[in-house]
Amino acid sequence: MTRVLITGANRGLGLEFVRQYLKQDNPPEIIIATCRDPDKATELRELAESSSSVHIFKLDTTDFDGLPNFVNKVDELVGDNGLDILINNAGAYLKVSLLEGSSDDIIENFKINAVAxxxxxxxxxxxxxxxxxxxxxxxxxxxxxxxGSIQDNTSGGHYAYRTSKTALNMITKSMSVDLSNSGIKAVAIHPGWVRTAMGGPNGLIDTFESVTNMIRVIAEVRVGTNKGLFLNYDGAEIEW
Ligand SMILES: NC(=O)c1ccc[n+]([C@@H]2O[C@H](COP(=O)([O-])OP(=O)(O)OC[C@H]3O[C@@H](n4cnc5c(N)ncnc54)[C@H](OP(=O)(O)O)[C@@H]3O)[C@@H](O)[C@H]2O)c1
Incomplete structure (x- = not known):
């Protein structure tokens, strides 16, 4: 039985992860869905009411002082079985171009997308x-x-967002090396250009297509031999 934790699960891709994991033939035993404000997370609360596997935990991912308390709660819930899948999904796009946007925005975007x-x-x-x-x-x-792909960057701009995701990619690569001795894998997955609040209405795919593919890819990664990859939502490798 699988135990999954998803950050930023109140909307967009995070919420769809919860929805699609619940629809699996063999759904996870425990889904820890975190969000900043459970009171406002109406759709997530509806999913939790429909299934006892869904546990909503309040988490601002940038509240690092609150992490020990959060981890205690997770450990209490999952017990000796631990956690099988950690999906660091919460993220933000802060607009910083060459001549506009503040250094605070760059630092904040780094904090949310890479440090957290x-x-x-x-x-x-x-x-x-x-x-x-x-x-x-x-x-x-x-x-x-x-x-966040340096290879793929032909249009420039987006300084805060791009660099925060490039940093996240490097963090993923280092983690994949450091964690491999403990038998834990780490992968970076691009969800596609998805129609969410962040992706906007012109996105090429919807959350269903993105997340059903990512769930399949995650399952393949768990049994496969590759590690430390930067993958597209359909499983294709992306150049760093
Ligand atoms: N949509 C796309 O086209 C696309 C493309 C590439 C990558 N991505 C990545 O996919 C992930 C999900 O994006 P999305 O499209 O689903 O965006 P979204 O609809 O804007 O959702 C973003 C989620 O992140 C949460 N979040 C932001 N800052 C947080 C913080 N400090 N603490 C806790 N939660 C925080 C938000 O919570 P609140 O509701 O509390 O703000 C929300 O749940 C992000 O990492 C994004 O960079 C998206």
């Missing part, structure tokens, strides 16, 4: 280690963006 996934993963390291059927390894999934 790092701190959360570090805090949950021992919880992830407890998981571990040998052929179905625990995995850290960092939801990144193709906009």
């Amino acid at each position: 996934p790092f701190m959360i993963t570090r805090s949950l390291y021992s919880t992830l280690r407890k998981s571990g059927a040998k052929n179905n390894l625990p995995v850290v999934v960092n939801v990144t963006s193709k906009m």
Whole structure:
């Protein structure tokens, strides 16, 4: 039985992860869905009311002082079985171009998109280690963006967002090396250009297409031999 934790699960891709995991033939035993304001997370609360597997935990991913308390709550819930899948999904886009936008915005975007996934993963390291059927390894999934690919950058701009996701990619690569001795995988996945509040109405795919594919890819990564990859939502490799 799988235990999954998803950050930023109140809307967009995070909410769809919860929805699609629940629809699986063999759904996770525990889905920890975090959000900043559970009172306002109406759709997520509806999912939690429909299934006892969904547990809503309040988490501002940039509140690093609150992490020990958060991890205690996670450990209490999952017990000795640990956590199998950590999806660092929460993220933000702050607009910074060459001549507009502040240094504070760049730092804030870094904090949300790169430092927070790092701190959360570090805090949950021992919880992830407890998981571990040998052929179905625990995995850290960092939801990144193709906009963080240096190779793919032909249009420039977006300084805060692009660099924060490039940093997240490097964090993922280092994690994949550091965690491999503990039998934990780490991958960066680009969800596609998706119609969410962040992706806007012109996105090429909807959350269903993005997330059903990502769930399949995550399952493949857990049983596969590759690690430290930067993957598209359909499983294709993306150049760093
Ligand atoms: N949509 C796309 O086309 C696209 C493309 C590439 C990558 N991505 C990545 O996919 C992920 C999900 O994006 P989305 O499209 O679903 O965006 P979204 O609809 O804007 O949702 C963003 C989520 O992140 C949460 N969040 C932001 N800052 C947070 C913080 N400090 N603490 C906790 N939660 C925080 C938001 O919570 P609140 O509701 O509380 O703000 C919300 O749940 C992000 O990492 C994004 O960079 C998206």
